[in-house]
Amino acid sequence: MPIAQKLTRETLIRLLRFLVVGGGSALVQFAVLAVLKSLMSSTAAFSLSWVVSTGTHYLANRFWALPSARRDSGKQFGEYLVAVALSYVINLGAFKLCHDVCGLGVMWSAFWAIPPSTVVVFLILNYRVFRAGNKPSSSSA
Secondary structure, three states: OOHHHHOOHHHHHHHHHHHHHHHHHHHHHHHHHHHHOOOOOHHHHHHHHHHHHHHHHHHHHHHHHOOOOOOOHHHHHHHHHHHHHHHHHHHHHHHHHHHHHOOOOHHHHHHHHOHHHHHHHHHHHHHHHOOOOOOOOOOOO
């Protein structure tokens, strides 16, 4: 079955909201990076701007884009931290590849570092960390 047929309306809405949050978080990261890049090393500026944008990302996803029926907020936040740690590794690797190997500037390297982790992070956040409420099963165990 093609992927498009497997996506529910709810998942598509959550995906669109996730992308809006991602775009807003990216703007936060670029604004912070633009200020910091002349004050510290490119890797430090990238990392600090990533932390600020991740805070924005968490709050917007948790309370708007990917509302969740989960009530175990502490465990959920821990799972989010694992997901963003994975995202950071992917983002930093892509940033270093673009900046150090390909010779792109700091801003372009930061821009191209975002797409590689977007799909992975959406899947983890949507289906695990901020999963929608469980629907009753039609079969009994």
